[in-house]
Amino acid sequence: MYILVINAGSSSLKYQLFDMPLDKPLCTGLIERIGTNEAFIRHKILTVDPTQTIERQEAIADHSAGLQQMVELLSDAEIGLIHSADDIKAVGHRVVHGGERFANATLITPAVKETIKDLFPLAPLHNPINYQCIEIAEKTFPNARQIAVFDTAFHQTMPEYAFRYAIPESLYTDEGIRVYGFHGTSHKYVSEKAAAWLGKPDAKLISIHLGNGCSITAVQNGKSLDTSMGFSPLAGLVMGTRSGDIDPSVIFHLIAKGYSADAVNNLLNKQSGMQGLTGLNDMRDIRKALEAGNQAAALALDIYAYRIQKYIGSYAAVLNGLDALIFTAGVGENDSAMREQICANLDFLAVYLDSDKNRVATGDVREVNRSDSAVKILVIPTNEELEIAQQSFDLLETA
Template identity: 75%
Template sequence: MHILVINSGSSSLKYQLFAMPAEQPLCSGLIERIGTEDSVIRHKILTGQSPQTIERKESIVDHAAGLQQMLNLLSDSDVGVIRSRDEITAIGHRVVHGGEYFANATLITPTVKETIKSLFSLAPLHNPINYECIEMAEKTFPNAKQIAVFDTAFHQTMPEYAFRYALPDALYRDESIRAYGFHGTSHKYVSQKAISWLNKPDASLISIHLGNGCSITAIQGGKSIDTSMGFGPLSGLVMGSRSGDIDPSVIFHLLANGYSSDEVSNLLNKQSGMQGLTGFSDMRDIGKAVNSGSAAAALACEIYAYRVRKYIGAYAAILNRLDALIFTAGVGENDSSMRQRICSNLDFLNIHLDPQKNSALSGEIRAIHTDDSPVRILVIPTNEELEIANQSFALLHND
């Protein structure tokens, strides 16, 4: 069967079409800067002897227009990979927030849609767009099954003592204020890969997702038991433009000194993290600044790595055993110098990185620990779209 995966962001639309159960990608695409006059479409055809890429700029006013462009490319007479939209059996949607309602991939029904709407306030930048794309996909592909895979679902196995905040009980019971965690689809995908590689179903793992957004998750036997992101995606590690953990007193101080709540939110989400420390949010730019002798960039990298090491220590304590560290996402997969910084001075946890292996660039799963390291260190490329396709196929197959 053909399963189309739609991963919609606030101003972007990412998609992949898979032939399942072979897990064969037929095409993939990314539409960026939706809502502007200089939107960018990058569409890659993966069938045939060599990949073919189409890239163009044009005005895409909203996600509906983006979905139409995607459909046009999928079924184009020259470069299309389907003849009819009815060839698509199911569409798997990434939905950011599922609250406490969803712990698995879910067939979308009117009731499910109403529940997603009820969670708009918990993910105001993402759930409304996810919902909009579901409605548009229902109209565009009326014969396809629509399936939701939630970022928060993987973390629903966290025990209550891990996800509850020390706040008045009514705030949890009535306002649903608790830690939910995010990047769950990525953490699940790479942890399952690690479990298979280790051949150890009960493995104790720490999965480190380092992209523009960053999170770290403690995983025992394939289940999340704690994670760094909480009620929203702001807490935990230092990120591209998000602050990560700060003392809440900083917020009160800013509010008392003339900042509005919107200004504080914008500051912590868009002007902080590596952006605030260096003027850059992209680690490639920061790496160039370090190599050029920037003391601010070098300090920012130490802050970034130090925060990850703190969480590694904390999660090793709650796991009470550590079989492997996993690095994934853009920075985790590609920045060998940051992996080196993070893994330094962790000898007491029996974590020993091999510098030569760390610098190697090839391999689907790269083992970068020394031969005598009790704890494995793995670099595993994440593939959220494939994970969504797999979960969607499993749901339909079991159904």
């Protein structure tokens, strides 16, 4: 069964084509920096030896244009893997916000689409893009089953004392205001990998997902106990364009100064974080600025790492111990300097990073801690696409 997985981020589009139940993709693709004139496309065909890779840089205005590029590559007369749209039996979509309604993979119906649309205000950088990708996929693959896998689903195991805010109960019961958490598909995948690596199903883990969006989750027994993102993906760590945690009084102060609510929302979601601190939202560009002596970049990296350290300390307390730190996603997997900065000054947890291993380690699960570290430090490439494909396949098998 050919299942195409579409994983759309705020400025990226990842996709993989699977022939399920095999867990190895036939091809993978990544489109980065969508919305710029320097978007980058990498399409890998894994059914040939050696792997065939197509790379190019060009202007891609939005996710619709990115999906069109994906379809052209998949169906290309010379390198394509499908003969027609009917070859695709299901399309699995990553959808960021499912509210309390969705705790599992779900067949997409008009009612499900309306719920996703209703949740736009809670995930303004993602749910509209996820919705757009669903609509394009429905037209492109009209006979395929469309399936949504929600980032919020994994965090439905949080205890009520962790997901409730200290506000009037009616705001929870009537308005659904609570901690939902995000990046759940990623946190679920890497925490299961870590538990298997450790040979400890009940492992106490802190999973750190660092990309353009960032979140950190406390996991035990394979269940999410607490997570940094909250009612929306705005809360928690410093991110590419999002502020992360901020005193709510700042919002009231800005509104009193004449900002509209929409302007403040746009400011905190799209103009803050590393973008607000440096004018740049891509960590690779910020590293280049640091190398050029940019002091704003140096401060921004200090703030970014410091916020993560604070959460590590608090989640070690939540777990009452710690077996492993997990680094995943673009920055977590590839920025060895940031991993080193985050793991510094964690002696009280007996967390000791091995600088040499950290710089050169390779593999599906990379252990970068010193031998005397009481806590394992693991770098695990996330594979949200495989997780989505598996959940989609399981849903169709039981439907």
